Amino acid sequence: MSVNFALSEIATYLDAEIRGDSELRITGLSTLQDAGEGQLAFLANPKYAKQLSETHASAVILSADKAADFKGNCLIVKQPYLAYARISSWFETLTLEPAFVHPSAVIDSNALVSNDVYIGPNVVVEAHAQIASGCHVSANSYIGARSTLGINGYIAANVTIYHDVRIGEQVRIHSGCVIGADGFGIAPKPDGSWEKIHQIGGVTIGDDVEIGACTTIDRGALSDTKVGDGVKLDNHVQIAHNAVVGDHTAMASYSGLAGSATIGRHCIMGGDACIVGHVTVCDNVQLTARTLVTKSISEPGSYSSGSTPLMTTTEWRKNSVRIGQLDALARRVKKLEQ
Amino acid sequence: MSVNFALSEIATYLDAEIRGDSELRITGLSTLQDAGEGQLAFLANPKYAKQLSETHASAVILSADKAADFKGNCLIVKQPYLAYARISSWFETLTLEPAFVHPSAVIDSNALVSNDVYIGPNVVVEAHAQIASGCHVSANSYIGARSTLGINGYIAANVTIYHDVRIGEQVRIHSGCVIGADGFGIAPKPDGSWEKIHQIGGVTIGDDVEIGACTTIDRGALSDTKVGDGVKLDNHVQIAHNAVVGDHTAMASYSGLAGSATIGRHCIMGGDACIVGHVTVCDNVQLTARTLVTKSISEPGSYSSGSTPLMTTTEWRKNSVRIGQLDALARRVKKLEQ
């Protein structure tokens, strides 16, 4: 797993101005605080600027203004955080196996699997599924009937993809994910029991999507549930049937869309932020952690609800009980005003 | 996957009054908005009534009052949504395999597996487990020792059922589910560490239950955790040890019951609604999204807490900081009144 690059190679890749020893060998990435011999660090967040003078990093990625006072080896770029992100791929520790189909994999004779893919042990690929060139499907994962995986897809171990799921190119899906399970469709019967609504739509996922561990994307009731290009989903996210996630939207852990909810392009949902069913959120909206969107949003901006200040439990009890008296309190104030 | 039914066949099944071309061939289901040639749509939600005049559906399921103005082929029923639910099963896209035990499945010689079941690749069935007639256990799932699965059960891929779990008839369990893991039982030790409480109860699940993806139902500490008949659970639901879910109760995504909590029959829990430990909720209760039930409920009805109005983050910050001052504000109002 040892890697070793010249600082000059990295500079070229990042289109960075190099200052110092361009022949320096870089063997790892680290933070300013933790970096040691051979490691490249970066300064992106101004609050860590003071660590610059004390870092043991062999070189630092930073912006021109921060470089002025720095004596060490450095790579000067406009966006240090983005530069760090880009170079991080050179230090990836996940080793992708060469193309190979493990003999224990169970691949239906009607599946269409490219020659240059890796299919790990105990992977099951059902009839008419398609796995395109460059894909890596890890151990114990399941690809349902007629589902398609675009080029260079990465499916981690223990992933489940049901039938009729269309996945774009360069998509990464982490372990425990379930794509295409039945949406939660039930109709009440006169006797108070529930009739299942069979979920006959599928799921469509765009290109360059990444899906975190234990995230679920349900199949549509009639038409497809849709996840756009460049969408990034964290762990434990829930995308219900017929929800739509716009291109390049990012959703943090536990955030979710209820049935037929739509979120636009370039949005950010904080942790545990949820959108109720049949509601639409426009492009360029940020939802802070815990926000519950109960009505449509048509103006870009940042929206919130639900999260309240942190206090001691004793203080919280005193204050929260007042929430239940708030309407009465407001009426009392109105009376006083009169 | 192509299906094709005469409108008259569908009418008979739904006990519907048919109007128009009874020989019409129906090849799919869709919404009024998206339906095309050969497709059957439905009108259930009055807010979509205006789509009726513009639909390209070949036929529509609707109620008598809505049918009055409609010129196209239609099926007239009392409950269009329920009728749609019922007919949806005719268009299911999941193909159940014929009875077969895949040679890669590992079935203990002391397991009791009916002849007419499907056991997919890499399924593991432990000693004394029982799989009844008509069951379908998909690839890479695990059935623990002494656990029983009633007739016509459907277990999707990558499901885990621990030991001593009793599952009724016609139960569907989606991928990523874990039934019977240890409940969260720990006792504090004098040194501040925790002693594990071994969870020696099991899980009992009734008939006609459906369990969504990545949902967990823990085994009981001493006696069983219980899920009644006709219960419908969405994805990411958590049922803790010794919780009880009454018959025909539906729980949306992220909703949960803490240890020994009980919810009655015919209840509905909205997304992220949770009931704390040892609390009891009676029959016919609805809990709106995000509600936290901290005390028992003994009267049917709809209950709420926690979810607040949505606003811009700027507005929210101004208002939410006041929540921390609410007790003081109430006292100030009282003083003014005096």
Place this chain on the structure above:
Amino acid sequence: MSVNFALSEIATYLDAEIRGDSELRITGLSTLQDAGEGQLAFLANPKYAKQLSETHASAVILSADKAADFKGNCLIVKQPYLAYARISSWFETLTLEPAFVHPSAVIDSNALVSNDVYIGPNVVVEAHAQIASGCHVSANSYIGARSTLGINGYIAANVTIYHDVRIGEQVRIHSGCVIGADGFGIAPKPDGSWEKIHQIGGVTIGDDVEIGACTTIDRGALSDTKVGDGVKLDNHVQIAHNAVVGDHTAMASYSGLAGSATIGRHCIMGGDACIVGHVTVCDNVQLTARTLVTKSISEPGSYSSGSTPLMTTTEWRKNSVRIGQLDALARRVKKLEQ
């Protein structure tokens, strides 16, 4: 599965004073309410004290003060709940298989697997992984490259452990868990799309840790995500990249730490309690259910936010709408005071 111990054996193990028939055979554990012939119950919670006179338990674990009025067989200890926890291990229903490597397991020739371990069907162990003495790895689980599992570890079925994950001794990991998936690291690009930050750190987990079903612990961005000794995690917990969980901290269902959040030792997080990114919580803190920690906590104690009183939905609507008017209300009160 039938067990049978003399009451005297149990007394010795628990260092309990025995009163009554020391030769009594105990065949199971139960609650005071449900216990029958041959069963041992316990009285820990004072609210169940009245059940003592009516129990059909053959013997009861209780404290000296409660034993005074009790005529039956009993074991007198200082901490009945802890004593029950300790003896529960004698009644565990999970049968661990003897050491054996199932022939369907796929173990890389460069993996280091002790002789006395159980490796179930379809388990995959990648190159340079290490599985120490006494471990039990259940069916269909996956152990990534270079990951290590300390002695007497228990990995349930369908668990995923990525590469470079270091797990201590006596650790139990339940089904559906994903340890070491990529943290949610993305950097914005000028065009509004996201650049992936490759997650090159690992995960370090201490000794005596238990991890509930469907819980996720992400790998670090640069250095490791860390979970201390004796930590107990419930189901659906999320530990994001570079988060740190201190020794002997317990986290209930749906609780989570965002990226680089730190919680100290001996803390308790209630259900759905979350700590936002880069925030630090000190030792000996309790967070009640639903609390969102948005700033660091440096004093031990109990903290809360977010959870409000439960009321009918009608009442809630009236009150919650006032939350959006709270800042204005406070200003009005101020004006009245002037």
